Amino acid sequence: MGSLTENVSVARLSADSICLNRGNASVDGSPLVPPIAQSTTFQRTGVGSDPKHQYSRVSNPSVTTLEQTLGALEDAPPAVCFGTGLAAETALFLSILRAGDHVVCGRGVYGGTTRLLQQLLSDLDISTTFVDSTNLEEIRSSIRPNTELLFIETPANPTLALTDIQACARIASDHGVILAVDNTFLTPILQRPLDHGADISVYSTTKFIDGHSVALGGSLVSKHTELLERVRFIRKCTGAIQSPFNGWLTTNGVKTLPLRIRAQSASAEHIAQRLSELSGISRVFHPSLAEGNDAAIANRQHLDGHGAVVSFEIEGGYEAACTFVESLRLCTLVEHVGSVETLITHPASMTHADVPTAQRESAGITDGLLRLSVGLEPTHELLSDIELALALASQSPCPQTEEAVHA
Numbered sequence: 001m002g003s004l005t006e007n008v009s010v011a012r013l014s015a016d017s018i019c020l021n022r023g024n025a026s027v028d029g030s031p032l033v034p035p036i037a038q039s040t041t042f043q044r045t046g047v048g049s050d051p052k053h054q055y056s057r058v059s060n061p062s063v064t065t066l067e068q069t070l071g072a073l074e075d076a077p078p079a080v081c082f083g084t085g086l087a088a089e090t091a092l093f094l095s096i097l098r099a100g101d102h103v104v105c106g107r108g109v110y111g112g113t114t115r116l117l118q119q120l121l122s123d124l125d126i127s128t129t130f131v132d133s134t135n136l137e138e139i140r141s142s143i144r145p146n147t148e149l150l151f152i153e154t155p156a157n158p159t160l161a162l163t164d165i166q167a168c169a170r171i172a173s174d175h176g177v178i179l180a181v182d183n184t185f186l187t188p189i190l191q192r193p194l195d196h197g198a199d200i201s202v203y204s205t206t207k208f209i210d211g212h213s214v215a216l217g218g219s220l221v222s223k224h225t226e227l228l229e230r231v232r233f234i235r236k237c238t239g240a241i242q243s244p245f246n247g248w249l250t251t252n253g254v255k256t257l258p259l260r261i262r263a264q265s266a267s268a269e270h271i272a273q274r275l276s277e278l279s280g281i282s283r284v285f286h287p288s289l290a291e292g293n294d295a296a297i298a299n300r301q302h303l304d305g306h307g308a309v310v311s312f313e314i315e316g317g318y319e320a321a322c323t324f325v326e327s328l329r330l331c332t333l334v335e336h337v338g339s340v341e342t343l344i345t346h347p348a349s350m351t352h353a354d355v356p357t358a359q360r361e362s363a364g365i366t367d368g369l370l371r372l373s374v375g376l377e378p379t380h381e382l383l384s385d386i387e388l389a390l391a392l393a394s395q396s397p398c399p400q401t402e403e404a405v406h407a
């Protein structure tokens with residue numbers, strides 16, 4: 001008997017069991033936690049031998065274990081893991097696109113994805129049209145004869161707008177285009193893009209999959225074996241593989257992913273509901289608050305919850321937003337999501353600071369918008385923190401001292 005994830009073809013396991021990857025139970029005395037293979041190279045028994053692992057730029061057992069887990073979570077072959085989410089995206093683009101090709105990309109994708117397409121791949125004669133991916137007609141009309149890839153992210157960042165993956169998959173297949181979905185915010189526990197017709201799920205494992213803010217990583221999951229082979233080849237050529245230590249840390253982090261993301265998501269839903277009732281907040285974005293067609297998309301695509309990220313706009317613009325974040329005690333100001341701690345970001349001055357003001361505001365990213373990545377603190381404590389900070393933000397544009405705030 002090998003590791004649990006090697007046996008998924010024999011017995012279909014739940015995501016919870018797949019994540020609890022354990023070592024080889026058939027060997028007496030073997031460690032419960034798969035050991036780290038912190039080695040750059042692997043020994044051979046003879047000149048003509050062909051060991052499974054040879055050199056850690058190509059493959060490493062600690063990365064392979066994570067790849068088996070992440071693939072099994074989407075009923076797919078082993079994933080391909082990278083040093084970061086952007087390294088995964090770079091390998092994906094290089095594997096599909098050639099000079100002269102065209103990409104259609106959602107405007108709500110992570111800013112680093114936009115930068116990669118707009119400022120790097122454009123120099124390789126690969127052009128991109130950015131579209132509102134919630135508008136299917138805009139996607140359809142943007143596809144050209146040389147379009148090879150449709151890249152979307154749902155929910156979008158930071159406005160959490162929802163894109164219909166099934167409808168995008170139909171458009172992509174009608175035009176012979178590959179559909180890739182960045183599923184970093186929901187993870188395969190809450191959304192499985194391949195089940196809705198996507199060709200590739202893209203992850204920054206740095207976020208919820210690791211969950212503890214200790215390991216950078218990225219991964220690509222697909223059922224197209226030729227594409228996976230090509231992506232592995234590009235990883236070997238560019239040296240973009242994840243380090244053994246980060247692969248090992250992420251394999252340990254992922255053990256609690258189902259419990260974490262479900263609990264964080266449920267807490268986010270409560271917080272979104274409460275925020276929508278509070279005065280001083282003009283808009284709240286969370287898929288649990290979606291209505292009409294968006295609610296139908298959320299219910300069809302999401303499993304076990306709508307995600308741990310909530311965005312909201314506070315009245316009073318930039319100054320009120322500053323007072324608010326500087327008055328919080330339990331929520332930490334960072335440029336990151338997906339940790340066990342609750343994190344807050346001010347997109348206008350942080351993730352989207354490089355975007356021209358008019359463009360940013362037309363995308364709904366105003367000076368008062370805040371993005372909250374809900375962690376594992378008790379929901380009522382987070383709400384007290386938020387409500388107190390909100391009261392202070394509505395009173396004064398200038399932050400008070402911590403002692404005065406929480407006396």
Ligand SMILES: Cc1ncc(COP(=O)(O)O)c(C=O)c1O
Nearest residue numbers: 084085086110182184204206217
């Ligand atoms: C949705 C999303 N995709 C991709 C990335 C890039 O991941 P990494 O920082 O691991 O390169 C990020 C990073 O914030 C992200 O939020």
